[in-house]
Amino acid sequence: MWRQLSGVARTGSSLSLCRMRGFSALVQDKALVDGAWVESSNAKATFEVRNPANGAVIGKVPNMTVADAQKAIDAAKQAYESKEWRSLTAKDRSNLLKKWHKLIEQHTQEIAEIMTAESGKPINESKGEVAYGNAFVEWFAEEARRIYGEIVPSGLPNREIIVMKQPIGVAALITPWNFPLAMITRKAGAALAAGCTVVVKPSEDTPLTALAVAKLAVDAGIPKGVINVVTTNKAAPIGELFCKSPDVRGISFTGSTEVGKLLFRSSADGIKRVCLELGGNAPFIVFDSADIEKAVDGAMASKFRNCGQTCVSANRFFVQDGVYDKFVGQLKKRVEALKIGDGQGCDVQIGPLINEMQFNKVSGFVEDARSKNANIILGGQPLPDKGSLFYAPTIITDVPPTARLYTEEVFGPVVSIIRFRDEEEAVKKANDTRRGLAGYFYSENLQQVFRVAKRLEVGMVGVNEGIISAAEAPFGGVKESGVGREGSKHGIDDYVDIKYICMGNLKYD
Numbered sequence: 001m002w003r004q005l006s007g008v009a010r011t012g013s014s015l016s017l018c019r020m021r022g023f024s025a026l027v028q029d030k031a032l033v034d035g036a037w038v039e040s041s042n043a044k045a046t047f048e049v050r051n052p053a054n055g056a057v058i059g060k061v062p063n064m065t066v067a068d069a070q071k072a073i074d075a076a077k078q079a080y081e082s083k084e085w086r087s088l089t090a091k092d093r094s095n096l097l098k099k100w101h102k103l104i105e106q107h108t109q110e111i112a113e114i115m116t117a118e119s120g121k122p123i124n125e126s127k128g129e130v131a132y133g134n135a136f137v138e139w140f141a142e143e144a145r146r147i148y149g150e151i152v153p154s155g156l157p158n159r160e161i162i163v164m165k166q167p168i169g170v171a172a173l174i175t176p177w178n179f180p181l182a183m184i185t186r187k188a189g190a191a192l193a194a195g196c197t198v199v200v201k202p203s204e205d206t207p208l209t210a211l212a213v214a215k216l217a218v219d220a221g222i223p224k225g226v227i228n229v230v231t232t233n234k235a236a237p238i239g240e241l242f243c244k245s246p247d248v249r250g251i252s253f254t255g256s257t258e259v260g261k262l263l264f265r266s267s268a269d270g271i272k273r274v275c276l277e278l279g280g281n282a283p284f285i286v287f288d289s290a291d292i293e294k295a296v297d298g299a300m301a302s303k304f305r306n307c308g309q310t311c312v313s314a315n316r317f318f319v320q321d322g323v324y325d326k327f328v329g330q331l332k333k334r335v336e337a338l339k340i341g342d343g344q345g346c347d348v349q350i351g352p353l354i355n356e357m358q359f360n361k362v363s364g365f366v367e368d369a370r371s372k373n374a375n376i377i378l379g380g381q382p383l384p385d386k387g388s389l390f391y392a393p394t395i396i397t398d399v400p401p402t403a404r405l406y407t408e409e410v411f412g413p414v415v416s417i418i419r420f421r422d423e424e425e426a427v428k429k430a431n432d433t434r435r436g437l438a439g440y441f442y443s444e445n446l447q448q449v450f451r452v453a454k455r456l457e458v459g460m461v462g463v464n465e466g467i468i469s470a471a472e473a474p475f476g477g478v479k480e481s482g483v484g485r486e487g488s489k490h491g492i493d494d495y496v497d498i499k500y501i502c503m504g505n506l507k508y509d
């Protein structure tokens with residue numbers, strides 16, 4: 001899995017692996033509602049999907065309206081209540097998910113090409129994401145058959161306490177552009193395994209990957225209306241509809257903390273089940289006892305995966321006095337060697353940023369740090385000769401706590417380094433943020449490993465490891481990084497209600 005996820009750090013690619021086959025038959029120009037490929041009801045309006053590496057238009061998809069989203073909710077509700085879905089056994093649902101998994105696996109190359117074209121992600125990483133995202137479909141196909149209930153010993157005679165788990169109903173899934181496939185399958189796999197039906201609202205930057213995997217779900221025989229995909233570049237009113245509709249029982253959102261808070265508030269009136277996977281501000285601590293080669297390897301993988309546009313990406317590097325020069329020196333050599341370009345190139349490790357907003361954010365954060373006397377030792381500027389959205393992999397030392405690079409998530413290829421003296425100082429600084437998604441540290445001292453792992457205020461900790469995501473592991477954050485967990489056996493919890501049945505007056509003798 002490490003290799004799949006971090007093509008960036010160790011490419012090892014061969015020409016044949018990354019040769020493009022031309023645009024795939026999986027590219028859709030319509031959205032999916034009730035098993036039909038549909039246009040927008042607003043005069044068939046569309047919006048363009050562009051390749052961030054060169055600005056080329058690579059497709060157009062329906063710009064759907066609130067009325068279209070309502071139709072998708074209606075279809076999901078009808079499908080949820082239909083015999084075709086409701087009467088399936090857990091094993092039947094598991095088998096459908098397995099068929100979907102197989103088809104995604106068979107179409108890895110085509111999906112990866114679509115993903116690279118619309119997100120700019122290097123092709124080896126896109127293939128890695130297809131495998132990673134598909135691992136959730138496989139995992140939840142297996143978990144579908146293990147959504148167990150309980151029989152609890154009663155405190156009263158002639159009575160049984162039975163606990164069962166039932167699907168919540170229709171779930172709305174809102175996903176970001178940075179993992180255009182995995183963020184859908186991590187949610188939809190769990191929802192379908194539980195017996196729910198879904199309406200997916202993918203990012204406006206990456207709708208083509210979403211539609212491609214939805215097409216494979218249809219081909220796998222998943223009944224009509226069970227998966228619906230609504231494409232739009234006006235997310236807010238559709239998000240509001242999801243939050244207000246009494247027919248949507250749960251909302252699962254991955255994206256920025258700002259939008260997550262908005263959806264959380266809007267869902268309050270309907271007391272909806274809400275799962276929020278939001279932004280982070282991950283500390284990456286290198287202690288004196290660390291194996292520096294491992295730490296540099298981990299730093300490269302964590303920081304530069306998807307050009308730094310990963311929610312669990314290391315955001316603030318805290319490096320102890322004794323290893324500071326060695327770590328910074330080795331890291332600089334590795335960053336200087338990164339291959340930058342259009343993600344379709346087979347040896348490319350760093351692609352463009354996703355869009356102008358993201359580009360302006362990254363360059364603005366670097367300028368802010370520069371103005372606060374941080375020390376830019378590598379990069380620190382755009383790369384217009386590569387394309388308008390390319391930014392140089394950058395290393396900045398002496399980043400002050402007032403810099404935006406320190407207080408906020410940069411979501412770009414910028415390493416911010418801060419020196420520290422002792423463990424207490426490192427942990428205090430690491431926890432000095434309202435975010436708490438992932439945290440990493442490198443130490444060969446066993447006592448320190450347990451102490452620090454327990455004290456970091458995050459949902460996920462990488463100890464001597466820079467890539468921690470896996471279908472089997474619970475993914476999620478604390479503080480303002482979210483609520484709920486995805487993946488693992490806990491990933492089902494957001495899609496089931498617990499029902500208690502009290503069986504009374506039983507006659508046992």
Ligand SMILES: NC(=O)c1ccc[n+]([C@@H]2O[C@H](COP(=O)([O-])OP(=O)(O)OC[C@H]3O[C@@H](n4cnc5c(N)ncnc54)[C@H](O)[C@@H]3O)[C@@H](O)[C@H]2O)c1
Pocket residue numbers: 174175176177178179183201202203204235236237238239240254255256257259260262263276277278279280310311312409411437482
């Ligand atoms: N914790 C995680 O698992 C995780 C994973 C990926 C990204 N993220 C976070 O997401 C952010 C970057 O992604 P982004 O820019 O796509 O985030 P974003 O919040 O702008 O968008 C995410 C999704 O929400 C939609 N959206 C935007 N405004 C909305 C609104 N008012 N109502 C409903 N939907 C709305 C977008 O169209 C997109 O589909 C980063 O902060 C990153 O850390 C977190």
Ligand SMILES: O=CCCC(=O)O
Pocket residue numbers: 178179182309310311312469475
């Ligand atoms: O960007 C957030 C998700 C990344 C992951 O699942 O590893």
